[in-house]
Amino acid sequence: MTRIDVETSNADRTMDANDPRNETRRLSGRILVDGVLREAEADTQFEVIHPGDLSVIGTAPRCGSADADLAVEAARRAQILWRGVPARDRGRMLQKAADAVETEHVLVERVLSLDTGNALRTQARPETASAIDLTRMFGGLAGELKGETVPAATRNVLHYTTRDPIGVVAGIIPWNAPLFLFAAKIAPAIAAGNTVVVKTAEQAPFCVLLMAEIMNRELPPGVLNVISGYGEECGRPLVEHPVVRKVTFTGSLAVGQQIAGYAAQKLCPVTLELGGKNPGIVLADADLDLAIPGIIDGMRYTRQGQACTAASRVFIHEKIYDRVVEGVAAKLAEIRVGDPLDETTDMGAIISAEQFERTLNYMEIAKNTPGARVIFGGEKPVDPKLTTGYYYPPTFLDGIGLDSEVCRDEIFGPVATALPFNDFDEMISQANDTPYGLSANLWTRDLSRALEYVDRIEAGFVQVNQCAAPRSNVSYGGLKMSGLGKEYALDSMLNHFCASKTVLINRGTPGNLV
Ligand code: NAI
Ligand code: MG
Numbered sequence: 082m083t084r085i086d087v088e089t090s091n092a093d094r095t096m097d098a099n100d101p102r103n104e105t106r107r108l109s110g111r112i113l114v115d116g117v118l119r120e121a122e123a124d125t126q127f128e129v130i131h132p133g134d135l136s137v138i139g140t141a142p143r144c145g146s147a148d149a150d151l152a153v154e155a156a157r158r159a160q161i162l163w164r165g166v167p168a169r170d171r172g173r174m175l176q177k178a179a180d181a182v183e184t185e186h187v188l189v190e191r192v193l194s195l196d197t198g199n200a201l202r203t204q205a206r207p208e209t210a211s212a213i214d215l216t217r218m219f220g221g222l223a224g225e226l227k228g229e230t231v232p233a234a235t236r237n238v239l240h241y242t243t244r245d246p247i248g249v250v251a252g253i254i255p256w257n258a259p260l261f262l263f264a265a266k267i268a269p270a271i272a273a274g275n276t277v278v279v280k281t282a283e284q285a286p287f288c289v290l291l292m293a294e295i296m297n298r299e300l301p302p303g304v305l306n307v308i309s310g311y312g313e314e315c316g317r318p319l320v321e322h323p324v325v326r327k328v329t330f331t332g333s334l335a336v337g338q339q340i341a342g343y344a345a346q347k348l349c350p351v352t353l354e355l356g357g358k359n360p361g362i363v364l365a366d367a368d369l370d371l372a373i374p375g376i377i378d379g380m381r382y383t384r385q386g387q388a389c390t391a392a393s394r395v396f397i398h399e400k401i402y403d404r405v406v407e408g409v410a411a412k413l414a415e416i417r418v419g420d421p422l423d424e425t426t427d428m429g430a431i432i433s434a435e436q437f438e439r440t441l442n443y444m445e446i447a448k449n450t451p452g453a454r455v456i457f458g459g460e461k462p463v464d465p466k467l468t469t470g471y472y473y474p475p476t477f478l479d480g481i482g483l484d485s486e487v488c489r490d491e492i493f494g495p496v497a498t499a500l501p502f503n504d505f506d507e508m509i510s511q512a513n514d515t516p517y518g519l520s521a522n523l524w525t526r527d528l529s530r531a532l533e534y535v536d537r538i539e540a541g542f543v544q545v546n547q548c549a550a551p552r553s554n555v556s557y558g559g560l561k562m563s564g565l566g567k568e569y570a571l572d573s574m575l576n577h578f579c580a581s582k583t584v585l586i587n588r589g590t591p592g593n594l595v
Contacts, residue, residue, distance in 0.1 A: 101191035102138055105287045109139035112148060113293050115155035116302025122147040129286060132198030132430035133421045133470045141286040144310035146318035152306040153322045156249040156276040159303025164246045164274040172223025172272055178296035179216040185295055193260050194421045196285035198430035201422050203383040212264035215553035219268035222571050226273055239586040244579040246274030248326040251319045255332040256282035256432050257387040263289045266329045267305060269574035278306045280316050284432050312336060320344060334562055352566035352577050356491040357519030360512035361392030365400040367524035371546055373408040379522045379548035382416060382475040383428045386495035390520040393497045394488055396508050402501045410457040413475045431471035431494060440473055440494030447487050452480040483511055513539045518560030522548040
């Protein structure tokens with residue numbers, strides 16, 4: 082097997098520092114194990130395309146259990162040393178790793194844009210900045226890894242708890258915000274003294290591999306390992322590996338359930354960040370200058386709606402319904418769909434043929450619904466620059482019942498539905514009528530109503546008069562079938578990436594001083 086060390090491959094970098102395709106070619110066929118960017122054990126690879134023009138940007142190893150074993154073994158060896166490094170020193174190394182990524186952010190964000198089709202200016206650049214910020218934050222929090230002392234129940238007994246590393250952590254990530262989610266899985270785990278193996282999403286492996294490669298300049302070998310491959314073939318053996326003692330996953334509900342099932346066999350804890358069918362709610366007294374752009378931001382249209390927090394069911398009070406709907410349509414017309422790497426583009430391309438078809442299928446259902454109206458969008462672009470690539474305009478519908486699949490399923494494309502209401506109680510029960518419980522946004526000037534909504538809405542991430550994306554230091558996770566556990570803030574590191582011992586020490590009687 083050929084081993085390509087990081088030194089040699091860095092030399093190739095000088096070719097054209099700004100062309101992300103040189104990077105994806107350089108990273109092709111590689112995994113990162115034990116600090117080495119190397120070929121995989123698996124002898125097959127799959128193509129990775131740029132959703133903006135469908136060109137092949139590289140190939141990634143189709144890893145199976147042999148590579149999962151290799152990576153877990155490297156992580157297991159590294160763990161023995163890493164857990165012995167003082168926590169704040171681990172944190173400092175993590176912060177240096179974040180600094181190193183920041184130094185190369187121009188390249189990283191371009192590879193992210195190329196991988197995902199997400200627009201560079203509106204998505205890939207801020208996502209890269211958030212990933213760096215979150216990594217740095219957890220580095221700084223390493224000193225918070227402390228237990229408690231407990232008042233002793235018996236004389237002479239010292240009673241305390243510890244916070245220790247769990248061991249080897251597996252992370253399985255999706256493609257929609259791969260870099261931020263990568264950081265959210267690895268940074269708390271590594272700061273807490275664990276070592277990690279991440280399986281990238283098959284659609285977007287390179288940006289994560291690049292970030293991990295850069296971080297590996299500052300971390301000891303084996304602390305952070307990255308492999309690629311399909312779910313059942315690569316993700317499953319990684320999750321099932323007996324040495325892996327913690328799994329953190331972001332993705333679909335169905336896969337989250339499967340992963341929880343694999344982990345249950347060895348009683349291994351899992352953190353799951355799954356989907357949503359989230360409500361955005363505009364009450365009659367809302368400040369529409371906030372609410373109208375808020376609906377658009379809340380739907381994450383500039384990420385093609387490919388966000389678990391996308392508020393795709395927009396409840397609007399009857400009294401202001403027409404004004405809001407017209408206002409949203411006017412603003413959607415200003416969104417520029419186009420080449421993800423072009424700085425003037427607001428909204429890039431849908432990730433894959435599969436997700437593109439999914440959007441088209443839901444639009445087919447919508448268009449065949451009697452009474453349905455396409456308020457904005459709803460047709461594939463005809464501009465020849467946008468016909469090769471998975472481009473679809475921001476789409477806003479109404480006239481569709483809450484029982485339609487369009488209103489019940491997570492579409493994960495740029496399609497939202499407006500729903501008029503006149504009764505607050507009825508609207509809240511409709512908003513809650515979903516197996517999911519991820520996020521919710523509401524616009525009102527009425528504090529009492531706002532607090533009532535906070536109390537009654539079944540969602541883990543609740544906002545009023547705003548709809549920010551999840552970020553560092555904001556504890557984030559879903560209720561109901563949207564997930565298990567919280568991530569992105571200190572409590573995630575303490576509660577989900579640490580093991581704890583309860584210690585009782587009897588002081589006995591003092592020995593004789595010699
Ligand atoms: P997915 O849930 O199938 O894939 C996410 C990750 O899980 C990928 O890395 C995949 O390789 C891995 N995976 C799949 N099956 C696995 C298995 N049996 N064992 C271990 N790992 C496995 O999501 P996909 O297929 O990319 O998208 C389908 C739908 O899932 C979307 O339309 C959307 O509704 C939802 N989704 C939600 C996300 C979120 O942020 N909550 C992110 C991505 C997708
Ligand atoms: Mg899948």
